[in-house]
Amino acid sequence: xxxxxxxxxxxxxxxxxxxxxxxxxxxxxxxxxxxxxxxxxxxxxxxxxxxxxxxxxxxxxxxxxxxxxxxxxxxxxxxxxxxxxxxxxxxxxxxxxxxxxxxxxxxxxxxxxxxxxxxxxxxxxxxxxxxxxxxxxxxxxxxxx
Numbered sequence: 001x002x003x004x005x006x007x008x009x010x011x012x013x014x015x016x017x018x019x020x021x022x023x024x025x026x027x028x029x030x031x032x033x034x035x036x037x038x039x040x041x042x043x044x045x046x047x048x049x050x051x052x053x054x055x056x057x058x059x060x061x062x063x064x065x066x067x068x069x070x071x072x073x074x075x076x077x078x079x080x081x082x083x084x085x086x087x088x089x090x091x092x093x094x095x096x097x098x099x100x101x102x103x104x105x106x107x108x109x110x111x112x113x114x115x116x117x118x119x120x121x122x123x124x125x126x127x128x129x130x131x132x133x134x135x136x137x138x139x140x141x142x143x144x145x
Contacts, residue, residue: 003056006049006140007070012039014140015085016053016068019044019128023118024067032135034089043140044128065115078115079107 015031017024028042043050051061057075059068069081076084086096099107131139
């Protein structure tokens with residue numbers, strides 16, 4: 001399958017994000033800028049490869065209300081994904097993963113509040129923007145077909 005081919009070709013975590021959300025795109029840019037080793041790969045949830053990965057892990061393909069982090073066979077969503085991705089960033093950002101000690105229902109309530117209002121506060125694009133040439137290799141093939 002497409003998802004299995006992607007998983008076998010990528011050595012490192014994959015971050016799936018809402019490609020039309022301005023906040024989400026800025027978050028991806030932040031991760032790119034602070035992942036000096038270039039370990040994290042990306043794909044919009046709305047892309048063919050994003051949908052294939054969601055299907056592979058039994059997640060709904062029509063929803064774009066959650067960031068998804070895939071680490072091998074481990075899948076994290078919402079606040080778990082947002083905190084786990086910091087483990088791959090340059091110091092001192094991995095320390096943010098300590099917020100995982102906060103109970104998930106509290107973290108996810110805060111996450112959901114931001115997610116519910118992100119388009120109104122930060123705006124949205126009509127379509128997923130194509131990444132800049134210098135970061136294009138960080139985006140999975142099929143992300144922008």
